[in-house]
Amino acid sequence: MDLFKKHPIAVMLSVIFHLALVIFFVFGAELFNEKKIESKPTVNVVKATVIDESKVKAEAKKLKELEKKKKLQEKKRLEDIKEKRLAEEKKIADLKKQHAEQKKKLAQQKAEEAAKQAKLKQQQALKRKKEAEAEAEAKKKKLAQAKKEKERLAKEKVAKIKAAADAKAAKEQAEREQALREQLEKEEQENQKRLAEKAVASYRDLIKQKVERNWIQPPGEIAGLNCVVRVRIMPGGDVIDAQVIQSSGNAVFDRSVERATRKAAPLPLPDDPRLASYFRILEFVFRPGGQ
């Protein structure tokens, strides 16, 4: 097809020629034979009819002349035929020669074509090879590039990880420092708180002792009873009011513990007003026998 595209006229001609050649080989001989058969009747269709002597003589002369003529004619015809045959033979020879030439030419053409094809093939192979090579080269290149990219990415990744690790380390460091600072602050706070708690606890103990001294336990079974008294304290330690906020269910018990908180007044309070502020509202949990 490529060939057709490249040399349309040559190909067409070649095709037509080939076709003609084929037709000739197939039908050529038959054509000549037919002509041979057709010539026979022409030779055999001679008829003669005798009418009188004169006539016949004339006729015979005529006939003789005719015969002569005919003979001449025949001779000529034969000569013609011979000539024709010769011509034909020549023509056939020519044709044969031509054919051979054609064939030769065709063979040559074919050879040329083959050579061309081979060349083409070679070229194509070459091209393919080249292409393959190019492709391989490209592939190689691509691979190399990919490798390079990969390496680059890996490098980047490493860099990134490193950066992240660095950032993390930095962050951790910062956090550690922050934690340390917070720890110190917390410790400071806790220290303050501890001091405050300690002071509060010691006053709490004093208050507890004073309330316990003032709590006359009611007789009978009181273990298990539980009563909570909320007491509001004046700055001097006096009781503003005392209220049972969680009853034990035993009125005598409740009254005894409420009274204990009232009787314990004035409660010992720290002088430091900030510490004393813890003691404005106290909740006494009376839980006899409990720990």
Added chain:
Amino acid sequence: MKRTMKTVLLLCTLLSFSAMSEALRIEITQGVSSAQPIAIVPFSTTQVAGGLAIDIAQIVSDDLARSGRFKPLPRTDMLNKPTSAEHVNFRNWQSLGQDNLAIGRVSSAANGMVTVQFQLFDVYRGEQLTGFSISANRSDLRGVAHRISDLIYEKLTGQKGAFSTRMAYVTSKLGINGQLEYKIQVADADGFGAKTIVTSSEPLMSPAWSPNGDKISYVSYEGRRSSIYTQTLRTGQREKLRSFKGINGAPSWSPDGTQLALTLSKDGSADIYVYNVITRSFRRLTRSYAIDTEPDWSPDGRQIIFTSDRGGKPQIYKISANGGQAARLTFEGSYNARASYSPDGKYITMVHRVNGQYRIATLDLKTGFTNILTDGKLDESPSYAPNGSMILYSTNDGLKSILAAVSSDGKVRQKLRLQGGEVREPAWSPFKQ
């Protein structure tokens, strides 16, 4: 700058701390078992025609003091003596360390009766806890006073007062003829108003109250033989139970008053029998070669505890009132005897020997824990008050036997001074029916 920061920090801490515990919680796990201070102001008698021979406030004070649970304020310490609420200044009584205050008034009523009004105040709360108005005969004012004592006691301790109850006990002293004279007496719980219900030249023993307090059973050796008598207090009429050869002793009334547990030795050794008051029949409860004696009924009437030496030494055993197998209750010490149930049935009190000395102890039936309440050498015959708060017993004061009372937790002990020589075997009455 740093200083400021520090101050801010401290303030923050304090704030957070105070926010954390808005109200400081303080746990109180113990108090004191001391007596409650109470002021009992002499009752006004200006409205009584002819005045009063008895001092109600003093009787109440003595009752409460004797219980061991109260410490009445001496009158001489009182700043003023209000007789009506509007004259009460609670601050005064607070400054005197008083928890409670009782005031009262007596006025004449119709038909020679008097009306006694009294009020009880909580000094620290500044409010009235209770108030009563009681009409009574002039002759019954001691009873009214005990009634007031009961009301105050119940209000302030949560337990029913036992001041209106009585006790029976045995006295013995040399008579005019140089002979020992035995008596069973019944007195108010404060020892006043003692009345002799029976006198004998032979020993009298083991007085036992009927459950509604109208009769007393006891053992008498009159005729030199022991017999059990049941005497109705109101009439003085007494009935002798059929007596048997040997011991007839230690009567104890069943809580429903239909049966009497006692000790008989008619079949050999001393055993516990049950006498049915209605059918007048005896039923043998224990059957042992040892001495079984001193029965006492559980408050629900289902069990009977008694003393037995079946194990070699006297110990307390328990048996179903219907009979059956006896189970030993006491395992601590080599001598436990004369047991009786507390009114709630949770404890028994008994004589417990420790280091050769006889003391009053309680046994917690639930835990098996023995609690020694007294420290005498020869303490005997424990008897629970009907409210379970105290135990009467006899103890030796020098060479003389007297009565004493101990609170059931052993914390308060008090000797009772009674007329009549040697006093022993007290029996606390049930609540008045």
